[in-house]
Amino acid sequence: MAGNERNASETYECDVLVAGSGCSGMSAAITARYRGLDVLIVEKEPRFGGTTARSGGWLWIPGTSLAKAYGITETPEQARTYLRHEAGNNYDAARVDAFLSAGPEAVDFFTTKTALRFDMPLVFPDYHAEAPGGAQGGRSMVTRPFDGRELGDQIKSLGMPLPELTVFGMMLGSGKEIIHFMRVTKSLTSAVYVAKRLSRHLMDVMRYGRGMTLTNGNALAGRLAKSAQDLKIPMWLSSPVRELTVENGAVTGAIVSREGRNVRVRARQGVVLACGGFPHDVERRKKMFPHAPTGVEHFSPGPTGNTGDGLRLAESAGGHVEDRLPNAAAWVPVSLTTRKDGSKGVMPHFIDRAKPGVIAVMRDGKRFANEGNSYHDFVQAMIKAAKPGEEIAAYLVCDHQTLRKYGLGCVPPFPMPLGHHLDTGYLMRGDTLEALAAKAGIDAEAFTETVRQFNATAPLGHDAAFGKGSKAYNRYQGDAMHGPNPCIAPIENGPFYAIKMVIGDLGTYAGIVTDENAQALDAEGRVIPGLYAAGNDMASIMGGNYPGAGITLGPALTFGYIAGRHLADSAAKRDAA
Numbered sequence: 185m186a187g188n189e190r191n192a193s194e195t196y197e198c199d200v201l202v203a204g205s206g207c208s209g210m211s212a213a214i215t216a217r218y219r220g221l222d223v224l225i226v227e228k229e230p231r232f233g234g235t236t237a238r239s240g241g242w243l244w245i246p247g248t249s250l251a252k253a254y255g256i257t258e259t260p261e262q263a264r265t266y267l268r269h270e271a272g273n274n275y276d277a278a279r280v281d282a283f284l285s286a287g288p289e290a291v292d293f294f295t296t297k298t299a300l301r302f303d304m305p306l307v308f309p310d311y312h313a314e315a316p317g318g319a320q321g322g323r324s325m326v327t328r329p330f331d332g333r334e335l336g337d338q339i340k341s342l343g344m345p346l347p348e349l350t351v352f353g354m355m356l357g358s359g360k361e362i363i364h365f366m367r368v369t370k371s372l373t374s375a376v377y378v379a380k381r382l383s384r385h386l387m388d389v390m391r392y393g394r395g396m397t398l399t400n401g402n403a404l405a406g407r408l409a410k411s412a413q414d415l416k417i418p419m420w421l422s423s424p425v426r427e428l429t430v431e432n433g434a435v436t437g438a439i440v441s442r443e444g445r446n447v448r449v450r451a452r453q454g455v456v457l458a459c460g461g462f463p464h465d466v467e468r469r470k471k472m473f474p475h476a477p478t479g480v481e482h483f484s485p486g487p488t489g490n491t492g493d494g495l496r497l498a499e500s501a502g503g504h505v506e507d508r509l510p511n512a513a514a515w516v517p518v519s520l521t522t523r524k525d526g527s528k529g530v531m532p533h534f535i536d537r538a539k540p541g542v543i544a545v546m547r548d549g550k551r552f553a554n555e556g557n558s559y560h561d562f563v564q565a566m567i568k569a570a571k572p573g574e575e576i577a578a579y580l581v582c583d584h585q586t587l588r589k590y591g592l593g594c595v596p597p598f599p600m601p602l603g604h605h606l607d608t609g610y611l612m613r614g615d616t617l618e619a620l621a622a623k624a625g626i627d628a629e630a631f632t633e634t635v636r637q638f639n640a641t642a643p644l645g646h647d648a649a650f651g652k653g654s655k656a657y658n659r660y661q662g663d664a665m666h667g668p669n670p671c672i673a674p675i676e677n678g679p680f681y682a683i684k685m686v687i688g689d690l691g692t693y694a695g696i697v698t699d700e701n702a703q704a705l706d707a708e709g710r711v712i713p714g715l716y717a718a719g720n721d722m723a724s725i726m727g728g729n730y731p732g733a734g735i736t737l738g739p740a741l742t743f744g745y746i747a748g749r750h751l752a753d754s755a756a757k758r759d760a761a
Contacts, residue, residue, distance in 0.1 A: 192439055192448035198224045200751050201438055201451040202458060203425045203494065206234030208719025208740035209458030210408040211290070212702075214298060215748025217415045221453060221755060225417060226440050228424040229489045230341070232409060234460045235691060235720065237343030238485065239401030240534075241327040242734035243302070243741055245287035248325070250295075250304050256322030260284045266310065266317030271727025274509055279725045282700035283742050290745035291325075298411035300404075301328040309656035310732040311558040320656055324733040327404040332396040334410055339392070341421060342409065345402050346485055348521060348531040348594050404737070425493065428455060428501050428715070435501050435714035453751045454714035457704075458744065461692035461720030462492030463513065472512035472694055475567055475576050475687050483518050483688045485530040494721035498696045501715055504707040506697050509728035514736060515563035517578065518688035521594045522608040530688060531594045533580065534559060538652075538661035540673035541586030543638055544578045544685070546570065549621065549630030551638070552578070554650040556658030556671045560730030563687055579624055579682045581635075583675045590663070593683045612682045620680045635675050645669030691736045693724035702747035716747040 199221040202213045209225060217223045231237075246263035263284055268275050294300035302325040310318045332339045363374070381397075388396040398406045412419065423442040428435050429450075437451040462468045463484035470479030484490075495505050517537075521529045536542060538556035545551055546569050553565035570576040580592060588598040595605050605611035614620030617635055621628035641648055645668035653659055653671030662670030696717040697705045704715040719740040726735050 192446040194445070195448045195450060196224065197450045197452070198222045199451065199453045199755060200224070200456065200748075201226065201449050201454075202456045203438070203497070204228075204234060204458030204460060204719065204721070205232035205409075205419060206236040206458060206460060206719055206740070207404060207408065207737050208721075208744040209234075209456065210405075210412055211294075211741045211744025212456045212458065212716070212718055212748040212751075213417050214408065214411050214415060215293070215745045216751050217412075217417050218297060219748070219752030221752055223417050224449060224451075225412065225419040226423040226425060226442075226449075227419060227421050228459070228493065229343070229487060230422045231343040232341055232419060232421060233343035233402070233405030235486045235490065236401050236408075236737065236740075237405040238346045238487065239404070239690070239737060240733070241400035241402070241404040242324055242737060243327075244324050244732045244734035244738035245291055245742060246284060246319075246323045248288045248291045250291065250302055250325055251322040254304060254306060254322065258319065258322065262317050262319070263323070264317070266315065266319070266731060267726070269316045270312065270729040270731045271725070272729075274727030276725055276727075278700040279698070282746060283725055283739055286746050286749075287738065287742045290742045293745065294411070294741070299330075299334075299407045299414065300411060301407065302326065303328050307660070308733060309660055311561070311657050311730060313656040327400065327407060330398040330403040330406045330410075332394075332398045332406055333392075335406060335413065338409060338413060339394070339396070339406075342398075342402065342406055343487070344394070345400070346530075346532075347523065348485075348529045351596070425459075425497060428497050430501050433713065435712060438497075451714070453755050454716055456702075456716040456718060456744075456747050456751075457494035457498055457696065457721045458717070458719045459492075459494030459497075459721050460487065460490035461695060462495055463490050463689050463692055464488050465492035468492050468495070472507065481576070481687075483520060483530050483686055485518060485532055485688060486691065490720075494717065495696060498704050498715065498717060498721075501704075502706045502712055503704045503715065503717075504697045506694050506723035509693050509724070511560070511564070511728040512694040513689035513692045514560055514730055516559040516688050516690050517563055517566065517685040519580075519593045519610065519683050519685050521605070521610045524604060529594070532559070532688060532690070533593060533685060535661045536590065536592050537562065537580065538658055538671050539586065539590045540663055540666045540669070540671055541675055542580060542582045542590075542592070543634075543675065544580050545626060545631060545634060546578055547574065547626055549627035549632075550634055551649055554647075554652045554655070554658065556652045556655070556661060558657060558730055559690075566685075566687065576687055578685045579626060580685055581620070581675065581680065581682045583677050584679050584681070585677055586673065586675070587681050592681065595683070610683065612684075613679050615679050617678075617680055620682055624682045624684070626682075639674040639676060642672050642674040645672045647672055691720045693726065693728055695721050695723040698722050698743075700746075701750040702743045703750070716751070718743040718747050
């Protein structure tokens with residue numbers, strides 16, 4: 185008997201223990217509770233929501249009734265073809281089939297039986313829409329905004345959005361809302377919209393201490409929490425799982441640290457691990473991230489509490505962690521910023537790279553990729569282009585007109601000021617390309633030649649080197665009002681600007697090996713009774729690739745649902761027996 189178990193001062197009994205309060209954890213808990221099981225959620229952090237609360241709130245699930253309502257229909261075989269192409273040799277047929285079958289069912293369950301709601305743009309292409317089985321839309325959906333006041337006092341414990349992705353602390357909804365803020369000085373309609381939105385936000389802050397119009401991932405976490413609240417599922421915050429309890433080879437519960445004491449939680453049906461993966465586990469990063477040989481050359485915007493607890497717990501019970509994927513995480517280029525209070529921030533670069541008038545170069549002054557491609561693809565190109573022994577970093581570059589029109593990284597567009605970012609060195613400026621190169625440490629001669637070559641065909645909307653704007657996803661993230669190519673404009677009028685980007689992640693892919701029921705498997709592929717994994721704790725079904733917007737949260741919701749359903753079905757069979 186381990187020390188924590190021996191020193192447990194009390195016992196708590198339930199049917200299902202869920203470790204983690206992000207999308208996958210709450211999905212499993214809600215599903216199991218709705219089907220009649222007694223569920224407990226425990227969360228390591230003092231706030232709930234995990235990575236989900238900081239995310240964009242997008243979910244990638246093909247074949248949903250939401251898509252069909254828009255007239256978008258497809259067979260499972262089309263999505264299966266796409267995932268088979270994306271995953272390559274790491275394609276897991278059984279789990280992909282489970283995802284494609286249960287995903288639409290999960291969406292129907294949550295949107296009809298709980299507080300969860302989604303919106304789907306008519307056109308949001310897969311990241312590789314031109315690949316076999318790829319689609320121009322109908323697979324990615326975003327969580328509908330949510331009024332945080334519906335959570336009551338629980339709103340105080342909801343994880344905050346990433347500050348770098350807010351305006352005055354206000355979360356912006358995807359799509360039309362961002363367009364309004366981008367056009368605030370050019371459109372009266374947008375100016376009125378922004379004024380009303382800001383006024384409402386400031387009133388909420390004065391009254392409640394935070395904005396109450398939850399969008400994106402905050403809305404997803406909030407809606408799931410409201411659903412759990414409606415089902416009266418208890419949630420213990422600041423309560424990490426110390427160890428699993430195992431009897432006769434089956435996981436029967438865990439020792440949870442709560443309010444300074446160890447509590448033995450007996451879970452009659454099983455334990456679901458949904459602890460958020462390992463983006464802040466330096467030792468595991470050292471082993472699995474080739475670009476981080478000491479484990480520290482990596483910068484994650486995810487919650488610092490995501491340190492691989494779920495993976496270690498699974499391994500302690502005989503579980504196996506997948507370590508053969510070509511990419512152990514969902515990569516994203518990030519820039520490191522200093523906030524006005526002096527704290528450090530990590531800014532993920534999602535859409536600015538695709539805007540017209542923006543290119544990226546390495547320290548040698550040369551472009552290396554199509555800047556409009558997905559963040560995951562872009563980082564892989566960064567790694568490939570880096571010189572041996574050099575820091576893997578790229579520089580996002582634009583001129584003054586482009587910066588003030590679209591912004592760049594943490595730097596907002598006109599009329600917001602630039603001074604803070606210039607003072608901290610986050611934004612580098614030079615009156616000439618040579619001056620900017622000197623400030624950034626870029627090879628000046630190669631850099632000026634790169635810009636000259638890019639500008640030669642930019643007025644025609646053509647990128648001879650990398651074809652920026654040639655793909656559906658490029659064009660979606662560009663500027664639809666700019667032509668002839670929504671992603672291409674010359675870089676010609678100084679001053680010129682640059683932001684340094686390094687490697688981060690949106691969640692880890694290498695996780696606990698499971699079967700199609702989300703049950704954890706040992707190294708020989710045998711089910712570990714009573715142990716489940718979902719979300720970023722579960723090995724990704726994407727095979728190390730990133731096929732479209734929401735490929736972490738879509739499977740998270742789905743396999744959380746699958747785990748909860750399987751737990752309830754197993755309980756029913758056991759009761760019948």
